[in-house]
Structure formats: C-alpha cells, structure tokens
Amino acid sequence: MVERLKPEDRAAGLSTLPDWHLCDGREAIFRSFKFKDFCEAFGFMAHVALLAERMNHHPEWSNVYRTVDVTLATHDVGGLSALDLELARQIDDVASRT
Secondary structure, eight states: OOOBOOHHHHHHHHHTOTTOEEOTTSSOEEEEEEOSSHHHHHHHHHHHHHHHHHHTOOOEEEEETTEEEEEEOBGGGTBOBHHHHHHHHHHHHHHHHO
C-alpha cells in the first residue's frame, strides 16, 4: 500500500528533483516543461502517458502549444507519496531525451 511521505522524506526527495516545486495550497509538486514546438510537447506527453500507465499513477497536466505543466500528487493518501517522486524522476528523464 502506498503511504503519504513524512515531511523529512518529502524534503529529501525534493532535494533530488531541483526543477520540481511544492504547490501552494496543497501537498503536490509541479514542474513546467517547454519544448521546441507542439509536436515535441505532444510526443513528450505520449511517452509520459505510457510510463504513468505502467505505474498506474497518473499526472494532472495541461498542454498549451509547446508548454506542458505537470502536477503530481497521490490522491489516495491526500498528498505526496514515493510514487510521485519516482514518476517525477522518470518524467525528467524523458524530458532530458526529448
């Protein structure tokens, strides 16, 4: 079963994800990605969708032209879990290769 991260575990995890930030007003993390164009942004989203589906852990996201905004939280625990940190790492890896 997935558990909500303790504050010290959340802080330690976020220290390894420097481009992700805590959201104001809720326990979630956020990052905005900018790509060359819409096709590159959409390709990134398609790749992340496959990762998320394999993890059975899905992002909240939006896309406007070349920008993809991603928010991660684990709704079942009402905050952040290790799943969010792992998905953020995998998303960063996809972005670095796009």
